[in-house]
Amino acid sequence: MGISPADWHRPLEAAFAGARVLVTGGVGFIGSMLSARLLALGAEVAIYDSLDPDGGANPANIASFRDRVRLTVGDVRDTGSLAPLIEGRAYLFNLAGRTSHMGSLEKPVDDLEVNALAQLRLLELCRTVNPGLVIVHAGTRQIYGRPDALPVDESHPVRPPDPNAVAKHAGEAYHLLYHRLYGLATVSLRLTNTYGPGLRIKDDRQAFLGVWVRRVLQGEPIEVWGGEQRRDLAYVEDVADAFLLAAIAPEARGRAFNIGAGPSLSLGELAQLMIAANGGGSVRVLPFPSDRRRIDIGDYEADDRAFRAVTGWAPRTMLADGLKRTFDYYRSRRGDYL
Amino acid sequence: MGISPADWHRPLEAAFAGARVLVTGGVGFIGSMLSARLLALGAEVAIYDSLDPDGGANPANIASFRDRVRLTVGDVRDTGSLAPLIEGRAYLFNLAGRTSHMGSLEKPVDDLEVNALAQLRLLELCRTVNPGLVIVHAGTRQIYGRPDALPVDESHPVRPPDPNAVAKHAGEAYHLLYHRLYGLATVSLRLTNTYGPGLRIKDDRQAFLGVWVRRVLQGEPIEVWGGEQRRDLAYVEDVADAFLLAAIAPEARGRAFNIGAGPSLSLGELAQLMIAANGGGSVRVLPFPSDRRRIDIGDYEADDRAFRAVTGWAPRTMLADGLKRTFDYYRSRRGDYL
Numbered sequence: 001m002g003i004s005p006a007d008w009h010r011p012l013e014a015a016f017a018g019a020r021v022l023v024t025g026g027v028g029f030i031g032s033m034l035s036a037r038l039l040a041l042g043a044e045v046a047i048y049d050s051l052d053p054d055g056g057a058n059p060a061n062i063a064s065f066r067d068r069v070r071l072t073v074g075d076v077r078d079t080g081s082l083a084p085l086i087e088g089r090a091y092l093f094n095l096a097g098r099t100s101h102m103g104s105l106e107k108p109v110d111d112l113e114v115n116a117l118a119q120l121r122l123l124e125l126c127r128t129v130n131p132g133l134v135i136v137h138a139g140t141r142q143i144y145g146r147p148d149a150l151p152v153d154e155s156h157p158v159r160p161p162d163p164n165a166v167a168k169h170a171g172e173a174y175h176l177l178y179h180r181l182y183g184l185a186t187v188s189l190r191l192t193n194t195y196g197p198g199l200r201i202k203d204d205r206q207a208f209l210g211v212w213v214r215r216v217l218q219g220e221p222i223e224v225w226g227g228e229q230r231r232d233l234a235y236v237e238d239v240a241d242a243f244l245l246a247a248i249a250p251e252a253r254g255r256a257f258n259i260g261a262g263p264s265l266s267l268g269e270l271a272q273l274m275i276a277a278n279g280g281g282s283v284r285v286l287p288f289p290s291d292r293r294r295i296d297i298g299d300y301e302a303d304d305r306a307f308r309a310v311t312g313w314a315p316r317t318m319l320a321d322g323l324k325r326t327f328d329y330y331r332s333r334r335g336d337y338l
Numbered sequence: 339m340g341i342s343p344a345d346w347h348r349p350l351e352a353a354f355a356g357a358r359v360l361v362t363g364g365v366g367f368i369g370s371m372l373s374a375r376l377l378a379l380g381a382e383v384a385i386y387d388s389l390d391p392d393g394g395a396n397p398a399n400i401a402s403f404r405d406r407v408r409l410t411v412g413d414v415r416d417t418g419s420l421a422p423l424i425e426g427r428a429y430l431f432n433l434a435g436r437t438s439h440m441g442s443l444e445k446p447v448d449d450l451e452v453n454a455l456a457q458l459r460l461l462e463l464c465r466t467v468n469p470g471l472v473i474v475h476a477g478t479r480q481i482y483g484r485p486d487a488l489p490v491d492e493s494h495p496v497r498p499p500d501p502n503a504v505a506k507h508a509g510e511a512y513h514l515l516y517h518r519l520y521g522l523a524t525v526s527l528r529l530t531n532t533y534g535p536g537l538r539i540k541d542d543r544q545a546f547l548g549v550w551v552r553r554v555l556q557g558e559p560i561e562v563w564g565g566e567q568r569r570d571l572a573y574v575e576d577v578a579d580a581f582l583l584a585a586i587a588p589e590a591r592g593r594a595f596n597i598g599a600g601p602s603l604s605l606g607e608l609a610q611l612m613i614a615a616n617g618g619g620s621v622r623v624l625p626f627p628s629d630r631r632r633i634d635i636g637d638y639e640a641d642d643r644a645f646r647a648v649t650g651w652a653p654r655t656m657l658a659d660g661l662k663r664t665f666d667y668y669r670s671r672r673g674d675y676l
Contacts, residue, residue, distance in 0.1 A: 105519070108512075109455065109459055112454065112455055113455070116450065116508065120450055120501070121447055155495070157493070157495070160515065161515075161518075162519075163458070166511045169508070170450075170454065170505070170507070170508040173498055173504045173507075174501065174504055177499075177501065180499075181500075181632055294519055
């Protein structure tokens with residue numbers, strides 16, 4: 001444990017004040033929170049985002065700091081547009097990607113192009129024009145499939161349950177490989193379910209959590225499929241911290257880390273906590289839909305001790321507090337997200 | 339153990355006599371041997387091959403049966419050309435791919451396109467136009483990287499040491515996933531070093547073994563890098579048997595299997611066996627080249643018991659015999675391969 005939470009600010013500011021940073025997917029849920037944190041640390045932030053209407057991008061996510069970032073609208077597959085943004089940067093937070101599991105069933109080729117092929121092209125670009133760049137990649141715990149046991153550490157077998165997980169795993173593997181082959185300063189964070197302000201809530205294209213938040217806000221019952229399944233929920237600000245700390249930890253390079261928050265809880269318990277955080281609501285328990293069962297991962301809880309040991313990171317937000325802040329955010333910004 | 343080697347012919351003939359079969363990469367080393375075996379079993383064989391000058395394809399490989407197969411020249415990325423060949427087929431032996439590890443460092447995007455993106459498109463095509471097709475995919479042991487211990491079974495962690503292994507693993511993962519998601523009858527064979535007639539020997543783009551065969555034929559010393567490393571060598575006819583048996587074993591579907599031959603031997607021992615098989619030759623021991631060290635896997639020996647148990651397969655060719663047949667082949671066909 002190098003640093004404790006109270007000590008984070010100093011090394012982060014030392015690293016990022018005045019630093020030229022690029023955030024791909026920076027108009028998205030986690031990317032926008034990360035961009036806000038980088039600005040607060042004094043970084044010069046460029047954002048590259050496709051504003052894909054089926055993804056997590058929402059201009060409302062960056063509205064409060066839109067005039068302080070350089071936004072380039074483009075697809076991560078368009079290496080030509082990315083090239084001038086890579087040159088001269090110190091850090092790349094590489095969050096552009098497809099995250100929808102169901103979406104990857106509908107458009108598997110598109111999913112592979114964005115999550116692996118474009119990532120490989122980007123890495124080739126980095127090693128050519130800016131080999132000193134620090135690159136933090138957004139991976140996913142989905143690659144483990146249905147866990148053998150909880151909690152899941154990084155040595156768990158990789159068993160992708162859907163096309164998205166195959167492509168995300170390949171994209172991550174290229175990041176780690178380019179560290180070993182070419183010395184690129186890469187690290188990948190295998191994210192768990194993330195919640196908080198900025199999550200896409202108008203439908204389930206980003207996460208089931210978004211739909212739950214929306215239904216609670218609209219006074220509709222949360223539809224819980226089954227309810228016994230366990231999930232590990234991370235608050236978006238804690239996840240942004242993880243990206244920042246990953247970038248400044250030399251010992252993290254070339255490695256992939258689970259990021260959780262823990263302890264896990266059942267979806268039934270989560271629904272009750274959401275209702276409590278909102279100050280009201282109801283639950284409707286439904287059978288698990290058959291079209292999702294085939295790609296379902298069962299339970300998940302991250303063992304993220306490796307990441308904590310290397311970076312000193314720890315989640316700072318209790319679930320009840322994070323949920324309350326989430327509802328407060330959407331209540332005041334409802335028109336931007338529904 | 340369902341069937342013993344002596345019993346293979348009957349079930350294979352029952353499955354393949356009159357069957358409409360497509361072999362991608364069928365002008366290549368293993369694909370051409372497999373096509374010859376399929377013809378001998380009475381199958382109606384179509385071959386799809388790009389005839390890529392940097393790959394394993396050599397018209398000499400199919401010269402003896404060229405008039406008995408339907409050959410379509412095309413890239414596996416060209417789904418439009420593949421579509422009419424998929425319809426109405428009973429079996430697809432999917433061997434088209436990039437196999438060069440060094441080549442994947444030079445052209446990683448091309449490697450990913452061929453070994454994963456094209457494979458995914460092909461699977462999408464199969465599930466759309468011919469969901470009953472039996473598909474056997476050529477995987478590779480390269481995905482394991484540097485083994486933790488020998489022999490290596492299928493539960494060994496996947497640690498791709500080069501771009502080729504990342505892409506081949508993704509291509510395999512899609513095959514297995516499409517079994518689970520859509521019921522496609524897929525199986526993948528993780529091949530070890532394969533030798534025998536038809537191997538590209540004019541350079542090292544297919545395997546180091548090719549260069550060794552060429553140097554022995556030309557009376558030059560075999561250049562052994564180090565020599566301590568262990569390899570598991572499989573004779574091409576035995577590998578062709580493995581593909582055939584994999585196709586007719588329902589219990590194999592949705593699974594990936596190591597294919598070896600065993601026991602492993604050191605490269606120094608292999609060089610001596612080659613010299614003995616040829617009736618003369620010499621060895622020059624050189625240090626391991628630094629540009630290959632970074633992607634080198636160290637030792638390898640397959641634990642292929644799972645495949646043997648499910649299919650009854652066993653290698654039938656002793657290394658000394660296989661090497662002798664290899665040299666006999668090239669001595670009579672030198673002009674076609676050098």
